[in-house]
Amino acid sequence: MPSEPHPEINHVLEFPGGYTRSTGPVIGRFLTELRAGRIVGVRTAGRRVLVPPLEYDPATGEPVTDEFVEVGPAGTVREWTWVEEPRKNHPLDRPFAWALIRLDGADTALVHAVDAPVKAMRTGLRVWPRWRHDRVGSITDLECFVPEVTTIVANVRTEYTVTPGAALARYLDALTREVFLAGRCPSCESVYVPYRLSCPQCGSVIEEELEVGPSGTVTTFAINNLPDPRAPQVPFVSAYILLDGADTPIIALLGSVAAGEVTVGMRVRAVFEGGTVKWFAPEREA
Amino acid sequence: MRPVAVAAFAQTTHTGHDTGLSEPELILPVIRAVREQSGLTEFGFTCSGSCDYLAGAPFSFVSALDALGAWPPIQESHVEMDAAFALYEAWVRLQHGDVDSALVYGFGKSSMGDLREIMTLQLDPYYLAPLGLDQLSYAGLQGCAVSSTTADIARRSWESAQTNPYALKLPEPVETAPITDGAAAIVLVAGDLLRERTNLAYINGIAHRIDPHYPGMRDLARSASAAAAATAAGVGEGPVDVAELHVQFAHEETILAEALGLSVDTVINPSGGPLAANPVMATGLIRIGEAAARVMDGTATRAVAHATSGPCLQHNLVAVLSRES
Numbered sequence: 001m002p003s004e005p006h007p008e009i010n011h012v013l014e015f016p017g018g019y020t021r022s023t024g025p026v027i028g029r030f031l032t033e034l035r036a037g038r039i040v041g042v043r044t045a046g047r048r049v050l051v052p053p054l055e056y057d058p059a060t061g062e063p064v065t066d067e068f069v070e071v072g073p074a075g076t077v078r079e080w081t082w083v084e085e086p087r088k089n090h091p092l093d094r095p096f097a098w099a100l101i102r103l104d105g106a107d108t109a110l111v112h113a114v115d116a117p118v119k120a121m122r123t124g125l126r127v128w129p130r131w132r133h134d135r136v137g138s139i140t141d142l143e144c145f146v147p148e149v150t151t152i153v154a155n156v157r158t159e160y161t162v163t164p165g166a167a168l169a170r171y172l173d174a175l176t177r178e179v180f181l182a183g184r185c186p187s188c189e190s191v192y193v194p195y196r197l198s199c200p201q202c203g204s205v206i207e208e209e210l211e212v213g214p215s216g217t218v219t220t221f222a223i224n225n226l227p228d229p230r231a232p233q234v235p236f237v238s239a240y241i242l243l244d245g246a247d248t249p250i251i252a253l254l255g256s257v258a259a260g261e262v263t264v265g266m267r268v269r270a271v272f273e274g275g276t277v278k279w280f281a282p283e284r285e286a
Numbered sequence: 287m288r289p290v291a292v293a294a295f296a297q298t299t300h301t302g303h304d305t306g307l308s309e310p311e312l313i314l315p316v317i318r319a320v321r322e323q324s325g326l327t328e329f330g331f332t333c334s335g336s337c338d339y340l341a342g343a344p345f346s347f348v349s350a351l352d353a354l355g356a357w358p359p360i361q362e363s364h365v366e367m368d369a370a371f372a373l374y375e376a377w378v379r380l381q382h383g384d385v386d387s388a389l390v391y392g393f394g395k396s397s398m399g400d401l402r403e404i405m406t407l408q409l410d411p412y413y414l415a416p417l418g419l420d421q422l423s424y425a426g427l428q429g430c431a432v433s434s435t436t437a438d439i440a441r442r443s444w445e446s447a448q449t450n451p452y453a454l455k456l457p458e459p460v461e462t463a464p465i466t467d468g469a470a471a472i473v474l475v476a477g478d479l480l481r482e483r484t485n486l487a488y489i490n491g492i493a494h495r496i497d498p499h500y501p502g503m504r505d506l507a508r509s510a511s512a513a514a515a516a517t518a519a520g521v522g523e524g525p526v527d528v529a530e531l532h533v534q535f536a537h538e539e540t541i542l543a544e545a546l547g548l549s550v551d552t553v554i555n556p557s558g559g560p561l562a563a564n565p566v567m568a569t570g571l572i573r574i575g576e577a578a579a580r581v582m583d584g585t586a587t588r589a590v591a592h593a594t595s596g597p598c599l600q601h602n603l604v605a606v607l608s609r610e611s
Binding site: 008011013019021023027031050051052054058078079080081082083087089090091098099100101108109110111112113123138139140 | 343411414417429430503
């Protein structure tokens, strides 16, 4: 028995130009309607509608009637299976689902591709055809099916001219000097940062200014998975930071640290850039 | 019906890769083995099952005849299907009564091409083939229709295969039958040849039925054709000790066990089944051979064999075997 390595050659089996096949009147009608952008079924003697049409009723073997019925174009997914890596002769070149689709008005299901995210795929999903622009009379004139429209994206954008208010203006001005400006309540002695004109707890007017930070402690944090132009990367961390000397935390981004390495109690220090706080970074021990 | 029995069965030690043997070279040893087992060197009828698209050559079964020595001319036929269906043709041929022996064999080397896309070529050219619907995809659609403990089926098949010297040595259970090269052969006898032999597995019933081709035209959770074939073959007329089922995807076992009405006492695929070795075009014939082997070695009093063809278990053959005619 030869078991040692043996010569291999590439061999291609192909019929040049393909086979020419007659469609017959039933399949031909279906493909002609597809070319015109319509999907039709054929009615059996038992009044069922077969889609795609056959010349005979598979339940009885009897010839179907000559009555064609327009169905769909929408339908409902029954069985489906996911294709993570499409083959070269599949209808789509990105992950998609094969599905058995019961078109509205049909009594059988059509096999076709569904272009939808796998999270959207389910039995009962409503789908509509996506037609090819140049149709030739082929089952592939239907490029695929796509889910019904159930959501839209509503964009909102409007512009304002704003001023920060007297207290915040002083705070922001201090930031340009890389200083966190805070205020102490004369009554309850709470230290607030950013600096403010009155105590939100007792209502007293705040007159005493003091500097806090620039180091502090993380009191809680969130990992964010949506991109933000100000953030160092995705995912990024936004944290509450209790600046040294302050009684209230501020919220800020954390940089120079992986999201998974952030802990409550972590010591961090402000990184200034362009006259403001870029983010806080872990305080490195010397 | 004229009594017909399996007198010999042989299969290759299947491989998951091309060993460098041509198809005639692959079948030569199994033909030699069944000749020795049956004591017959010539047969009244010869029938094979193979697929030109697997071999990538037209009329590839003709060159396979070189393994038989077909001169002087023999009575020969071929099906472009699994050789289980060739065995059905041979069984029908033996019913004519003028010949008493038949050689049936099947072979395939799935390693040579892309089996998933070769199976696309069996689909109807109008509605399915242009979509490029491949074997894994249409099996996935059927798998969606049935609730099945596929991991359990895969593990049991894999464990059973550990004692089958012909199966692939798979490192772990699989739910999809592995790509396999291999061949198998069976000798059927009837008439006077039955009386000369003692160790036989009689075919008490054999039938095949077919469902609509298009998967959207049938209930994929069930196999009406397998159930009809089982009824016609008489599966329910007695207890079934062993069932060898042509399960290429684990979920198919659930569908077939229900269609054949098998009880929990029936041992399914003690050979490991196609999930352990799937030499396409011989896999179904091997189910009949394995079932017959259980009858002949006494581990089963009554055994059932199943073979399938077409997408999503479209076409099903069921045979009942026992020691009694």
